[in-house]
Amino acid sequence: MAKTKALFAGVFIFTVFCLPFGASAQEVFRHSDGTLTIRFEDGTEREVVPSDSILFSSAFEEITVLEKQKQPIGEPMPVYVPEDYYASLQVRMKENRLRDLRIQLEELRNKKDKLGEELEFARENPGRIRADDRVELSNRFFSASEDIDKTKEKIADGEKDLAALKRHWHKNVLAALPLPRLIPVPDNYDMGIARLADLPDDKPKKEEEPVVWKAPEDIPMPIIPHPSTVEIKDRYYHPPSFCKLEKAAKLEDGKVLVRTVKEELFFFLPEEMRIHRRGRPMLSCKINTERTDRGLFLRFHITLHIPAARRSFGGLSKYTPIRIELLNGEVVNLYNIEANTGTFDDETNSVRFEALAPLSVSNAESLRKNDTNKIRLGWTGGHEDYVIYNIGLIRDQLECLDRYLIKN
Structure with a gap:
């Protein structure tokens, strides 16, 4: 037992004191983050453990410090994209x-x-x-x-x-395809054929006579009237008339009824409903003139495109006033002689009204000479003013009736 203890003690003393002197080929490095690594003779490396300071004490006497090397940041390599x-x-x-x-x-x-x-x-x-x-x-x-x-x-x-x-x-x-290129031909290359431009021209050249233009004598010159004899009218205030009659037939009592085609007089759309209605009018009115044995009349065809608004408008009662304002400031007062509460149209989903207003001689004369500006209709729910866009419509229709009656 004593011999065994003495043997182990000798091995321990040899390991502690003799091995460090024989292991002098190791190197210890300190990195920038503070970690230690040890490199052996065969080139292998590992991290330092606590027992290395005893076994390889000579390597720890000089520790090599490794500085962190900054990698140069260069420009990225351009990527070629066709x-x-x-x-x-x-x-x-x-x-x-x-x-x-x-x-x-x-x-x-x-x-x-x-x-x-x-x-x-x-x-x-x-x-x-x-x-x-x-x-x-x-x-x-x-x-x-x-x-x-x-x-x-x-x-x-x-x-x-x-x-x-x-x-x-x-x-x-x-353009990117590898197409074959044409072989360049030098200027002095002999093509094997004669050049036509170099051949002599034996034919005599004919002299070209200059062309002299002469005005024809058999066309008569147009006759231009003198400006003083031409009546120039403003096309805005005197547009070309389109006289169209819708009906010209004999009645049962033998009298003649003449009626013009109804045309658009005005349309109405409140400012607050323009976005909701997308520009479509809320109310529109067409008009035509009639001549009967009783006299001259204006017939209004009013269409209400929102049936729900019929409650607020009501209808057109008998003897309701119709006020027409002319561009010269004059006012023509008419009245409705036919009561109308409106008729619902299933096809167009609208309500239609009609009003018939007789024209006196003075009122007809005023409407023949002037254009209209505004009109006021008296509904049962209250009156409302409308701006007339076709300002010359009533005047043109009255002139149309006059020409027809004079001719017939």
Whole structure:
């Protein structure tokens, strides 16, 4: 037992005191983060453990400090992208956009067909569908129609742009192809044929006679009238008249009724309803003149495009005043002789009113000489002023009737 202990003690003393002197080929390095590594003779490295300071004490006498080396930041290497790549990318993007627009157009058409069926059902069954719902259906139907037109325009513009992009892309692709080049031909190369330009011209040249133009004598000169004999009228105040008669027939009592074609006199749309109505008028009025055995009359055809507003307008009672203001400041006062509460039109989803106003001799003379500016209609719910846009319509229709009666 004593011999064994003595043997172990000798081995320990040899390991502690003799091995460090024989292991002098190791190197210890300190990194920038403070860690230590040891390198052995065979070139292998590892991190330092606590026992290394005893086993390789000579290597720890001189520790090599490693400084952190900064890597130079250089410019990134440019990536070559062919020019036709961008062109082909734009072509694909444009094709995808056109495909989406065509899908959107098909969806809008289906939506319009569905709204059309619902609107037709609402018009055929006015008692089952409320007036506000019918108006909303009509607005949605017209909105879908406008969206379809806009989508068609976008598709047409996109197809033009796509064709231009494809032409540009094909041009770039052809320019990049390795096409064979033509062999340059020197100027002094003998083509083996005679040049026609070098051949002598034996034919005598014919002298060209100069062409002298002479005015024809058999065409008579136009006769231009003197400016003093020409009556020049302002086209704004005197537009070309289009005299059209709607009806000229004999009545039962033998008298003749002459009536002009009804034309648009004015339309009305409040400022606060322009966005909701999308520019469509709330109220419009057409007018025509009539000549009967009783005298001369103005007939007003008023259309209310919002049936729900019939409650606030009411109707046109008998002897309700109609006030027409002329451009010269004169006022013509008329009155309605036929009461009318309005008639609902299922096809157009609107309410129609009619008013008949007789014209006296003085009123007719004033309307023949002047243009109209404003008109005031007296509804049962109150009067309202409207601006007349076709200012010369009443004057033209009265002149049309006068010419017809004088001729016949």
